Amino acid sequence: MMEWINVILQGVLVGGLYAMFAAGLSLIFGVMRLVNIAHGDLIVLAAYLALVTTQTLGVGPLTSLIVVVPLMALIGYGLQWFVLNRTLGEDLLPPLLVTFGLSVIIQNGLLEVFTADSQKLQAGAIEVATMRLFSGVYVGVLPLLQFAVAVAVIAALQLVFYRTALGRAFRATADDPAVAQLMGLDNRHVFALAMALSLAVVAIAGVFLAVRANFDPAIGPARLIFGFEAVIIGGLGSLWGTLAGGLILGVAQAIGAHFDPGWQILAGHIAFLAVLAVRPEGLFPKVRT
Amino acid sequence: MSVRVVFGSRASRAGTALCAVALVALAAAPFWGGRDDLVLLSEIYAYVALASLWNLLAGYAGLVSVGQQAYVGLGAYVLFGLAILAGMSPLVAIPLAGIIAAGVAIPVAFLVFRLRGHYFAIGTWIVAEVFRLLASQVSALGGGSGTSLPASVIIGLAPSRQLRDFLIYWIALALVVAILALIVLLLRSRYGLALKAIRDSELAATCNGIDVKRTKFLVYVVTAFGTAMLGALIFLQKLRISPDAAFSVNDWTAFVIFITVIGGIGRIEGPIIGTIVFFLLRQTLADLGTLYLLMLGAVAILIMLAAPKGIWGLIVERFGWQVFPLERKVVLEHFD
Numbered sequence: 001m002m003e004w005i006n007v008i009l010q011g012v013l014v015g016g017l018y019a020m021f022a023a024g025l026s027l028i029f030g031v032m033r034l035v036n037i038a039h040g041d042l043i044v045l046a047a048y049l050a051l052v053t054t055q056t057l058g059v060g061p062l063t064s065l066i067v068v069v070p071l072m073a074l075i076g077y078g079l080q081w082f083v084l085n086r087t088l089g090e091d092l093l094p095p096l097l098v099t100f101g102l103s104v105i106i107q108n109g110l111l112e113v114f115t116a117d118s119q120k121l122q123a124g125a126i127e128v129a130t131m132r133l134f135s136g137v138y139v140g141v142l143p144l145l146q147f148a149v150a151v152a153v154i155a156a157l158q159l160v161f162y163r164t165a166l167g168r169a170f171r172a173t174a175d176d177p178a179v180a181q182l183m184g185l186d187n188r189h190v191f192a193l194a195m196a197l198s199l200a201v202v203a204i205a206g207v208f209l210a211v212r213a214n215f216d217p218a219i220g221p222a223r224l225i226f227g228f229e230a231v232i233i234g235g236l237g238s239l240w241g242t243l244a245g246g247l248i249l250g251v252a253q254a255i256g257a258h259f260d261p262g263w264q265i266l267a268g269h270i271a272f273l274a275v276l277a278v279r280p281e282g283l284f285p286k287v288r289t
Numbered sequence: 290m291s292v293r294v295v296f297g298s299r300a301s302r303a304g305t306a307l308c309a310v311a312l313v314a315l316a317a318a319p320f321w322g323g324r325d326d327l328v329l330l331s332e333i334y335a336y337v338a339l340a341s342l343w344n345l346l347a348g349y350a351g352l353v354s355v356g357q358q359a360y361v362g363l364g365a366y367v368l369f370g371l372a373i374l375a376g377m378s379p380l381v382a383i384p385l386a387g388i389i390a391a392g393v394a395i396p397v398a399f400l401v402f403r404l405r406g407h408y409f410a411i412g413t414w415i416v417a418e419v420f421r422l423l424a425s426q427v428s429a430l431g432g433g434s435g436t437s438l439p440a441s442v443i444i445g446l447a448p449s450r451q452l453r454d455f456l457i458y459w460i461a462l463a464l465v466v467a468i469l470a471l472i473v474l475l476l477r478s479r480y481g482l483a484l485k486a487i488r489d490s491e492l493a494a495t496c497n498g499i500d501v502k503r504t505k506f507l508v509y510v511v512t513a514f515g516t517a518m519l520g521a522l523i524f525l526q527k528l529r530i531s532p533d534a535a536f537s538v539n540d541w542t543a544f545v546i547f548i549t550v551i552g553g554i555g556r557i558e559g560p561i562i563g564t565i566v567f568f569l570l571r572q573t574l575a576d577l578g579t580l581y582l583l584m585l586g587a588v589a590i591l592i593m594l595a596a597p598k599g600i601w602g603l604i605v606e607r608f609g610w611q612v613f614p615l616e617r618k619v620v621l622e623h624f625d
Contacts, residue, residue, distance in 0.1 A: 029407075033406075033407075034407070035406075035407030035408065035410070035411065037355070037410075037411075083590070083594075086594055087593070087594070091597075092353065092406045092407055093347065093353055093554065093593075093597075094593050094594075094597060095407075096353055096355075096407055096410055097546065097550055097589065097590075097593045098590050098593055098594070100355065100543065100546060100589075101547075101586040101587065101589045101590040101593070102586070102590070103586075104539075104543055104582055104583070104585070104586035105583050105586040105587060105590075108579040108580070108582045108583040108586070109583060111579045112579050112580065112583070221414075221538065224411070225411065225414065225415055225418065228408075228411045228415075229415065232404075232408070232412075262422075262425070262426060262433075265418070265422060266419065266422040266423070266426075269415055269418060269419045269422070270419070272415060273400060273415070273416075273419070276400055276403055276404070276412070277400055280403040280404075
């Protein structure tokens with residue numbers, strides 16, 4: 001019994017990270033119907049930026065967020081403004097192909113600069129600190145912090161989306177770009193801001209990923225897939241659904257890994273395919289009113 | 290007065306004649322080329338065929354898949370499985386790999402067709418990942434580290450090494466010709482008209498009574514059939530298989546997409562031009578290693594942004610050429 005509680009708890013805590021992968025993906029899809037194939041590689045890019053920041057400034061990983069988050073947001077704005085805005089339109093191939101090309105460029109660029117060696121961010125004493133929840137069940141402080149940050153990120157995005165002028169601009173542009181433009185919004189700017197916000201979330205996810213486990217330039221696509229699975233399991237268009245999707249994916253992987261380490265990723269994929277087969281709109285789809 | 294539909298133009302008749310001459314020259318390659326030439330040419334054929342199939346899928350049916358490595362790997366594993374575990378001749382196993390993959394593609398299509406557009410793309414990728422992870426669980430075929438074709442199977446193919454090289458080369462050539470012919474015939478049939486209508490506007494196609502979903506389904510299954518046979522052939526030539534190599538997204542999807550886009554998507558000549566450009570770049574720049582891949586990605590992005598119809602699209606706009614007789618022309622005949 002205790003064993004299972006532990007397994008599920010570990011899955012939930014990792015699920016928070018997956019929800020962060022997914023939130024950025026879901027955000028830009030919601031605003032401009034763009035699926036960013038390079039999303040996972042951008043997460044890895046953020047991890048490497050954090051690595052460089054911690055090494056050059058001699059600060060801890062969590063402090064490096066002060067540098068990495070604005071930097072990734074800036075990259076996101078520029079990427080959308082100069083490249084991705086040109087690809088948006090009726091045809092879905094251009095954005096797909098361009099982000100696919102970006103994925104290859106980022107992967108091989110990182111390989112060229114940082115080699116294929118795996119890296120890890122050292123967070124110091126907090127990495128091994130644990131807390132006792134109740135007798136027999138311990139959780140790491142770092143995974144708990146990561147989970148709390150994930151919930152906070154989702155809550156913050158929810159707030160931005162439904163309570164601010166920026167969120168109104170996002171929703172208006174998503175509903176009808178032409179009318180939004182007539183009302184004085186510059187769609188290109190709105191899209192660029194959405195990508196900036198998405199990559200700010202990617203930066204946080206990247207840093208936590210880099211603290212939690214080893215990373216190398218090739219692990220991006222798998223992160224994209226986890227984020228994507230969380231989005232679809234949770235249901236399109238719902239941020240809290242995305243969090244739930246991340247948790248379900250995390251738990252499915254933890255259960256799979258408990259039986260056989262080789263089944264960890266496979267169990268997550270199977271949970272995704274099962275949801276797709278039984279409930280293709282996801283478990284918590286947003287109800288359009 | 291009557292109405293008749295004719296295919297092709299003077300340009301396409303010249304193109305077809307040119308293709309026939311090239312085919313004869315290529316079929317005779319074992320007599321004028323060395324072993325390296327044959328291997329390189331077989332690889333080129335495989336990429337022409339893979340890209341043509343992806344072009345049919347994405348360029349005509351609008352099914353932008355980034356998971357075709359699922360069928361390359363499946364075909365390869367079926368060949369290795371049948372040859373190693375059942376002692377079947379690879380020559381029989383290749384078509385069987387295609388048939389099995391088509392059978393697998395049917396339930397997969399039901400699942401991934403629930404996803405639209407971009408989500409379909411990533412969904413197909415996940416299916417490929419599932420196949421890769423399942424393949425690495427098959428311990429009889431070496432699990433995660435893979436296995437080699439036993440010598441008995443290779444020798445069973447043909448007694449001497451030279452004959453085997455020739456045989457595999459001719460199979461590769463025959464397969465690419467068969468796949469191109471299949472695509473041309475499909476596009477000339479009523480399904481081809483439906484596909485062109487879908488390519489130009491799904492809504493208009495539906496309004497004209499085309500069963501869009503059924504047509505897409507057919508294309509998906511046909512593509513899986515061809516892709517799996519190619520996968521079987523590619524790994525028969527490599528003689529060694531592993532899950533990472535057989536289900537590689539870079540080798541069997543990224544390159545294939547770049548080839549199609551650089552050459553010209555939605556046109557049958559595009560993948561052929563794209564493959565030639567791809568191999569020219571590779572033969573000259575391969576020493577650059579990762580930088581080469583970086584440049585390839587950049588070239589594909591530039592082409593997509595600056596000339597989304599690719600190289601062949603530019604040529605068609607400028608000269609109106611076509612190599613394959615696909616264009617329909619309505620001819621009015623007068624009887625006086």
